Amino acid sequence: MYYTIDNRTIKAGELDFWAILWDSFIRKIKYFGIFFEPVTTGYSDKAAIEIDVSLAAFFFIWSFPMYSYGTRSTSVFETLHPELQILFGEIIKVKNVSLLEGYRSNERQQELFDAGKSKVKPGGSKHNRWPSEAVDQIPYPFHKGDWEDRDKFHLHAGFVLGVAARLKAEGMMTRDVRWGGDWDKDWEASDNAFDDFPHIELI
Numbered sequence: 001m002y003y004t005i006d007n008r009t010i011k012a013g014e015l016d017f018w019a020i021l022w023d024s025f026i027r028k029i030k031y032f033g034i035f036f037e038p039v040t041t042g043y044s045d046k047a048a049i050e051i052d053v054s055l056a057a058f059f060f061i062w063s064f065p066m067y068s069y070g071t072r073s074t075s076v077f078e079t080l081h082p083e084l085q086i087l088f089g090e091i092i093k094v095k096n097v098s099l100l101e102g103y104r105s106n107e108r109q110q111e112l113f114d115a116g117k118s119k120v121k122p123g124g125s126k127h128n129r130w131p132s133e134a135v136d137q138i139p140y141p142f143h144k145g146d147w148e149d150r151d152k153f154h155l156h157a158g159f160v161l162g163v164a165a166r167l168k169a170e171g172m173m174t175r176d177v178r179w180g181g182d183w184d185k186d187w188e189a190s191d192n193a194f195d196d197f198p199h200i201e202l203i
């Protein structure tokens with residue numbers, strides 16, 4: 001899925017394992033290659049090539065992504081708005097996370113409303129838009145008792161909001177995101193009337 005921001009075409013998310021690996025590899029060569037360039041000075045051509053190949057192999061192995069989404073998270077990811085795909089494509093590179101729900105049908109919204117699990121009727125949630133402008137996500141690993149662990153959610157949400165802010169500053173995202181633990185976006189979680197800690201949405 002491709003997406004255009006300011007006439008630049010950006011690939012939404014980067015879930016493809018080999019694409020992430022290649023991107024990371026090229027970045028490391030460009031960045032660290034400068035420091036290793038003088039290493040081969042004074043060696044024969046054959047030795048220099050051997051050193052270069054060894055360094056390239058080292059960079060390649062170092063480029064393997066630490067985390068990737070499982071089957072369930074991937075199917076949620078595919079229902080997300082491109083800007084959320086860019087955000088969570090970036091997050092999974094450095095922090096493990098599970099995506100629980102993206103797009104939600106009106107029928108399912110009605111069920112949640114009837115059960116008192118959501119405050120909004122069908123059509124009123126950003127989960128009801130296609131592609132979904134909201135995602136419910138939790139840090140991984142996650143244990144049953146973690147639902148009561150406010151600190152865990154707060155730390156995780158701070159990380160998500162930080163990555164989103166960086167992507168927006170770099171022009172990779174155009175919209176702000178809001179967390180369900182700070183609806184009024186004043187960086188205070190203590191004044192939040194209705195906590196929905198896994199919830200992240202575009203505004």
Ligand SMILES: [Ca+2]
Pocket residue numbers: 181182183184185186187188189190191192
């Ligand atoms: Ca607040």
Ligand SMILES: [Zn+2]
Pocket residue numbers: 127134135136196198199200
């Ligand atoms: Zn939600």
